[in-house]
Amino acid sequence: MFVSNFYRAAIKPSFRATIRSVSTLQSNSHIYIFPPNSGSNSHTLSLLPTNPPSQPLAIGTTTQIPPTTDSFIENPQFLSILNDVMRKHAAEDPMVQGQAAAFASTSGSALGSGGMFFPQQSKRKSKAGGMAGDGAGGASSQGGAGGGGRGGYVHVSDLRAPPDYGRIAWPEDIFGSLEVDGQGNFVKGDDGILGNWQSSGSYRIITREGILGLSDYLRERLIARLQDEEKSEGK
Secondary structure, X not given: OHHHHHHHHHHHHHHHHHHHHOEEOOXXXXXXXXXXXXXXXXXXXXXXXXXXXXXXXXXXXXXXXXXXXOOEEEOHHHHHHHHHHHHHHHHHOHHHHHHHHHHHOOOHHHHOOOXXXXXXXXOOEOOOOOEOOOOOXXXXXXXXXXXXXXXXXXXXXXXXXXXOOOOOOOHHHEEEEEEEOOOOOEOEOOOOOEOOOXXXXXXXXXXXXXXXXXXXXXXXXXXXXXXXXXXXXXX
């Protein structure tokens, strides 16, 4: 009993110190902040609470808190993992499924030009330049969201800056797009996964509007993937 109590007393202060040292961003409580290592002035941001954090799995680093577009450096490996999670699981997200259902609905067609989705045949260069159905949300997707049963794409975007009704997100907020048919069903890609995921290539982890805003479903899938990667590292 004495040894057990002594052991608890010995480890308790150390454990509490570790917990206190890991805080989260005020603007996104799912992102943990780790203080700079010796010889560095950069904080590490991660979706995992493990201390010390795995740098290959971290979201990125920042020289100031809260992070800004100037202070933050994103981790390319994290972006690659994020994109792979989107490829495998975005079509399973209830929020995205709702957008796909609206694609084929009568009410969904009322979204009209520049909405959350655009018909395949409208993805063309306009006279004024730029792609029809692009992030500017201009008057380019004639015929409405449903596209007359011709199919199109549903954009999966960051939740930090939800677009106005009838518009799509800005390019830096779009993770990528999922292909749907005229009935709102996800099209199977060459990899056998529903949605035929197309990465936008323009997504930025942080903008002036915030940092990495994911739906609950996709955040859970991403954290699960990061935990698996962490286990493979032996942490």
